[in-house]
Amino acid sequence: MFLAKLMLLGSGELGREVAIAAKRLGCDVVACDRYPNAPAMQVADTAEVFSMLDGAALRAAVEKHRPDFIVPEIEAIDTATLAALESGGWHVVPTARAAQLTMNRDGIRRFAAEELGLTTSRYRFAETEDEALAAAAHVGLPCVIKPVMSSSGKGQSTATTPNEVRTAFAYAIEKMRGDRPMAIVEEFIGFDSEITLLTVAAADGILFCAPIGHRQEGGDYRESWQPAALAPQVLEDAQEQAATIVRALGGRGLFGVEFFIAGGRAIFSELSPRPHDTGMVTLIGQEPNEFELHLRAILGLPLGPIVQRGPSASAVILADRASGNFRFEGVGDALAQGTVETPIDLRLFGKPETLVGRRMGVALARATSIDAAVDAAKAAAAAVRIVTVEEK
Numbered sequence: 553m554f555l556a557k558l559m560l561l562g563s564g565e566l567g568r569e570v571a572i573a574a575k576r577l578g579c580d581v582v583a584c585d586r587y588p589n590a591p592a593m594q595v596a597d598t599a600e601v602f603s604m605l606d607g608a609a610l611r612a613a614v615e616k617h618r619p620d621f622i623v624p625e626i627e628a629i630d631t632a633t634l635a636a637l638e639s640g641g642w643h644v645v646p647t648a649r650a651a652q653l654t655m656n657r658d659g660i661r662r663f664a665a666e667e668l669g670l671t672t673s674r675y676r677f678a679e680t681e682d683e684a685l686a687a688a689a690h691v692g693l694p695c696v697i698k699p700v701m702s703s704s705g706k707g708q709s710t711a712t713t714p715n716e717v718r719t720a721f722a723y724a725i726e727k728m729r730g731d732r733p734m735a736i737v738e739e740f741i742g743f744d745s746e747i748t749l750l751t752v753a754a755a756d757g758i759l760f761c762a763p764i765g766h767r768q769e770g771g772d773y774r775e776s777w778q779p780a781a782l783a784p785q786v787l788e789d790a791q792e793q794a795a796t797i798v799r800a801l802g803g804r805g806l807f808g809v810e811f812f813i814a815g816g817r818a819i820f821s822e823l824s825p826r827p828h829d830t831g832m833v834t835l836i837g838q839e840p841n842e843f844e845l846h847l848r849a850i851l852g853l854p855l856g857p858i859v860q861r862g863p864s865a866s867a868v869i870l871a872d873r874a875s876g877n878f879r880f881e882g883v884g885d886a887l888a889q890g891t892v893e894t895p896i897d898l899r900l901f902g903k904p905e906t907l908v909g910r911r912m913g914v915a916l917a918r919a920t921s922i923d924a925a926v927d928a929a930k931a932a933a934a935a936v937r938i939v940t941v942e943e944k
């Protein structure tokens with residue numbers, strides 16, 4: 553009856569779009585996350601609530617539902633269990649090794665720089681304050697310090713003095729996820745721009761989407777746009793590096809490969825072996841979008857041509873307060889900004905709770921130039937407000 557059964561490990565906004573794509577192709581979807589009614593659960597056939605770091609619960613869910621594909625959606629997963637499941641014949645997307653290497657920054661950075669020879673910033677790892685100071689002396693100041701296990705900029709800061717290195721290291725350890733108190737100390741790259749190169753490993757080979765530019769604040773993205781302007785030789789360099797690492801990781805699926813562009817060079821930063829948040833711009837600017845590409849690659853289907861439909865942008869809608877009882881206002885105002893030249897769309901993720909800075913939605917725009925698309929997406933995002941519903 554179903555084309556295939558997918559189990560999503562993590563059910564946020566990215567998984568929700570994968571689930572929608574999967575439902576459109578007649579798949580059966582089991583959505584898992586640490587809390588009930590997570591975004592992807594609202595569109596899936598079945599949901600399971602457990603921590604993805606709980607290996608026993610993860611194995612139990614897999615054995616209960618017997619999915620054709622186990623699809624990691626977040627980074628923090630018990631990857632030892634994923635590896636054991638893969639050895640037992642279950643299919644992990646793209647591979648358990650890819651999930652294992654990318655969950656920890658030391659894994660993917662060492663693999664990229666030391667095994668594959670990709671261009672990266674200078675870096676060292678530190679487990680103590682003294683090691684952090686020595687690492688900073690090695691890579692130079694200013695430097696960026698991040699927990700090895702974290703995402704969306706959590707626990708990340710930039711240090712310009714040895715004293716700040718101490719504070720930044722303590723902050724990284726305080727905010728880390730998981731059980732490895734280790735930080736990466738990285739050379740600060742004064743980049744000209746940064747991009748995500750969506751790279752798909754599919755039955756018909758390795759294909760690239762048009763590069764996506766993005767602006768980050770506090771380590772989390774605010775706006776993304778596609779296509780990002782890049783000199784042809786820089787794009788070629790990034791594509792070669794992306795193909796090298798995606799091939800080496802193996803398996804099928806879409807990868808978000810992040811680069812800093814500085815002085816005409818593409819400097820590899822990190823990679824997600826799954827759809828990337830900045831790639832939400834493809835929901836308005838590209839066919840198939842990144843979620844559909846991920847799904848087709850997983851299922852072994854041809855990708856067909858990837859068509860970029862012109863200057864497009866996304867801008868995030870963040871909550872400014874913590875609340876379990878809230879509603880959105882201004883959705884009509886945002887959509888009313890759309891015109892024939894500049895279509896506007898929204899995705900409101902349906903997260904049941906807000907937190908300060910939590911991403912609750914995204915505004916999407918297409919226009920006649922990148923600047924116009926970014927401005928339109930920002931204006932639409934700004935029109936949407938999250939208000940607390942007063943208790944009666």
Ligand SMILES: Nc1ncnc2c1ncn2[C@@H]1O[C@H](COP(=O)(O)OP(=O)(O)OP(=O)(O)O)[C@@H](O)[C@H]1O
Nearest residue numbers: 673696702703704705706738739740741768771822
């Ligand atoms: N070495 C660096 N030099 C300059 N800027 C940096 C450096 N490392 C990180 N940044 C900035 O911080 C952002 C987030 O860093 P990174 O991608 O490593 O973190 P993350 O927590 O994995 O984020 P996400 O999960 O959203 O991709 C980068 O996109 C970049 O803007």
Ligand SMILES: NCC(=O)N[C@@H]1O[C@H](COP(=O)([O-])[O-])[C@@H](O)[C@H]1O
Nearest residue numbers: 562563564565566567703704829910
């Ligand atoms: N950069 C990684 C990323 O964008 N991940 C996306 O955010 C969700 C968690 O959101 P939450 O923290 O608001 O629950 C994840 O489930 C995934 O969709």
Ligand SMILES: [Mg+2]
Nearest residue numbers: 704810821822
């Ligand atoms: Mg990143």
